[in-house]
Amino acid sequence: MRPAKPTRWAVTLLSCLTCIGLAAGPAAAQEAYKAELDALRKAMEKYQDYKVAVRDLYLSTVGCVHYSGEKMAHHMDYPKGAMGVHFVNVTIAGPPDPMKPNVLIYEPVGKELKLVAVEWLVPLTPDLKARPSLFGQPFMGPMEGHEPLIPKEYVHYDLHMWLFKPNPLGLFSPTNPDVNCTDADFGLLEAPTKHRHGP
Ligand SMILES: [Cu+2]
Numbered sequence: 001m002r003p004a005k006p007t008r009w010a011v012t013l014l015s016c017l018t019c020i021g022l023a024a025g026p027a028a029a030q031e032a033y034k035a036e037l038d039a040l041r042k043a044m045e046k047y048q049d050y051k052v053a054v055r056d057l058y059l060s061t062v063g064c065v066h067y068s069g070e071k072m073a074h075h076m077d078y079p080k081g082a083m084g085v086h087f088v089n090v091t092i093a094g095p096p097d098p099m100k101p102n103v104l105i106y107e108p109v110g111k112e113l114k115l116v117a118v119e120w121l122v123p124l125t126p127d128l129k130a131r132p133s134l135f136g137q138p139f140m141g142p143m144e145g146h147e148p149l150i151p152k153e154y155v156h157y158d159l160h161m162w163l164f165k166p167n168p169l170g171l172f173s174p175t176n177p178d179v180n181c182t183d184a185d186f187g188l189l190e191a192p193t194k195h196r197h198g199p
Helices: 008-015 021-032 036-048 050-053
Strands: 059-067 083-089 103-109 112-123 140-143 156-161 187-190
Touching: 008 083, 021 036, 036 050, 036 112, 050 083, 083 112, 103 156
Parallel strands: 059 187
Antiparallel strands: 059 083, 083 103, 103 112, 112 156, 140 156
16 A cells, blocks of 8 residues: 555645744644644544454554653653554555554553554654654654564654643643553553563
8 A cells, every 4th residue: 555645735734843833842733733633533443443444454563662751761751651552554655644654552450441542653764865754743762673563773763742642741642641451462561571671
């Protein structure tokens, strides 16, 4: 599946970053991009059923990722909280498409999986000339892959968006303190002691 060509509004959106979002911060960006966020939420709604996501090739990476808030060497500083279970679609490639995130994130609640967030994951490649941005929000990174689920060598940028569950730390915070992995069959705490260090 080839990524869809950016629509006119997406191009306008990308070229207009400096005029609104960056200077004004995430809350204002949320306001400025309200129509786009609503359109994205509508497009992603069908994935509240994880089986629909799997059929569209968003595949589960199983572990429910959460963070203690402790600083980790070679890692971004992630505030205490969880991301959840990432479902990754490797058939979506190319520049990040605001209407087509390549990752969906679910929180295990009881015996169910609740769609809570979407994420754009962009590998650092020689043709990538600048830090990607969407919705007036610069991506985090570049950072190493998050072991044990992503190899350390997979250097990338990413942007999380809590489209279906409010996040007190902000719409674009990488972690959400209101999401937890206590109901997950496979919890995966990324903490300093669990991180593989060099030889
Ligand atoms: Cu994530």
